Amino acid sequence: MRKPTLKTCRRTFQIFIALAFIFIPVLNRSRYSFVYGNFLSFQAFGVPFADPLAVLQLTVKNWYFTLDTFIGALLPLILAFTLGTVFCSWICPYGLLPEWAQKVNRKFVARSPREGMSGRKGFPYKIVIFSLGFSVFFLFSTTPILNQLSTAAWYSRFFQYYFGQDVVSLCGLFLISLLCFECVLGKRFWCRYICPQSVLLVLVKLLNRKRLKVVFAKQDCICNSGYERCKMACTLGLNPKTEDNVLETECNNCGDCVVSCQKMGKALSFELPFAGIPFPHLKIQVSVLFKFLVVAVFSGILFFGIVRWIFHRKLKRMATRFSLRRELFSRVND
Amino acid sequence: MIGSNHFLRPPGARTEEEFLSRCLQCGQCAQVCIFDCIQMRRGFNFFLAGTPEINPKVAPCYLCMRCSAICPSDALHDIDIYEVRMGVAELDRKKCLTWKEELLCRSCYERCPIKWKAMILERGEYPVITDECAGCGLCEHVCPASAIVVTPTRFQDRSNDPGKKLS
The missing domain is CATH 3.30.70.20 (Alpha-Beta Plaits)
Structure with missing residues (x-):
């Protein structure tokens, strides 16, 4: 059997996640109690996940966060720190749908499919929109209103409303109209220029210079400049053939360009996180150690989740008692 | 029941201000509610949309306190039903x-x-x-x-x- 390419793996995983968030409300309606929530906050087998931006809004307004939200926000941020914004390319359902919209666009709408889009433009717009939205939130609102701009949350919330409450929600309409817009434009407009949720992930990713990234070896490249498979494969319209990878702020590490280059000259390849950092005592590289670290971290998360699943009620009670006592004390001091 | 302001918050909810600033609108409380009494709020008011509500005329709360135990951001306190x-x-x-x-x-x-x-x-x-x-x-x-x-x-x-x- 042929070994599946990275793109097949990625697509399968994306579809799995997208389907999972359809079936979570159905499972909950049938009283299966191991997985809850939507893309803003989510828990499976006691392991919490949360949107870092939602938790940031929570923390900024209250100067207070809970263990659940802290760990939940930390997990995506650690993922972004080591592997880049793989959340956007592997997990987010609104990463999957616009990719299909773009396919539709390239097949039916666009006149010249090879027309390259200029890269590296999106992130400044995103920063501007993010800071605008965040200042509006900071000045006028106590509710975390930036949550309402999360397309992934729209997606999962639509099914929460539909299967949980038998109501067809309007966020589905928003989502479909946005997708039609993407079909016409074909540039993954929302992901590149607006999505405020990804800004934090990108900022955290930029902290780590030795993260997972696509590297380009110029001497191996055999394609001529007119017909560049890698450039066409990139759904974000970036050019992977730059030596210093200046476009990396926007690159989602989806690996489409790497797969497309496999048949040509294998000039593009992934560089493992923490590559080149030697680990002195064991005389191996940290990137090799990283694989073991991933296994360790995942088993740790699983262990933590199971423990928390068992003692959940007790922990929450303790936290509540603590915060209540703190509030009572602060009222006494007033 | 869209637009009705006369809804209850789930048991253990903080004061409305504190509750709104803490609620992540994730809907876990609505999903964990075995009596289907907690609904996620609908409508165009994006300060309130997605927050939990209970309409006692439609489905009242039975004080099972599952929702306040699951709330990840502590918008709902986990307290006794007497409190x-x-x-x-x-x-x-x-x-x-x-x-x-x-x-x-x-x-x-x-x-x-x-x-x-x-x-x-x-x-x-x-x-x-x-x-x-x-x-x-x-x-x-x-x-x-x-x-x-x-x-x-x-x-x-x-x-x-x-x-x-x-x-």
């Missing part, structure tokens, strides 16, 4: 069948989760709601004469609010 103050039920004695002496009803008393604390029977017959009322809305749901109305805590005058120190 819950979602609202306060008020009984209109002119409408109540027992007080009108039309028939011996007791539907509200039989259903009250905090019997003999939140609701007592005066002289063994006439239902009276006390300060211990959690405001779950069960009595409003079952009352055949709709004599009971639950006022949500956030609409009450906070100076004489019995649940002030907790919510």
